[in-house]
Amino acid sequence: MVTGVDDVGLENCIYCGACFRYCSLNAYKELDGMELKALVAAVARIARRGFRPEKDMQVKELLDRCTLQGDCDRVCPAMVRPFLRNKAAKKKIEEAGVCD
Ligand code: SF4
Numbered sequence: 001m002v003t004g005v006d007d008v009g010l011e012n013c014i015y016c017g018a019c020f021r022y023c024s025l026n027a028y029k030e031l032d033g034m035e036l037k038a039l040v041a042a043v044a045r046i047a048r049r050g051f052r053p054e055k056d057m058q059v060k061e062l063l064d065r066c067t068l069q070g071d072c073d074r075v076c077p078a079m080v081r082p083f084l085r086n087k088a089a090k091k092k093i094e095e096a097g098v099c100d
Pocket of ligand 1: 012013014015016017018019020040075076077078079080081082
């Protein structure tokens, strides 16, 4: 049973970006200047360590496009659960009390 971010498999991530590149909603075609690899790393960091409002607002805005459809899990080649990674990061952002 998956119990938390430690069970998401983040340590297996190779930062290929497939989870965002092949988003079934095509929500990450444009990244407002951010590199795909940097987005993956930032979302994983937020999921693990928490949200920093002073530095992570652009990541939050990009992650807001994710509606947790979960199709990203099917394209990951490295046994990560990007759906759960995104869900954990969204929870950290919510816990930080950041409003839209
Ligand atoms: S979670 Fe999977 S698909 Fe996403 S960057 Fe990491 S290895 Fe690639």
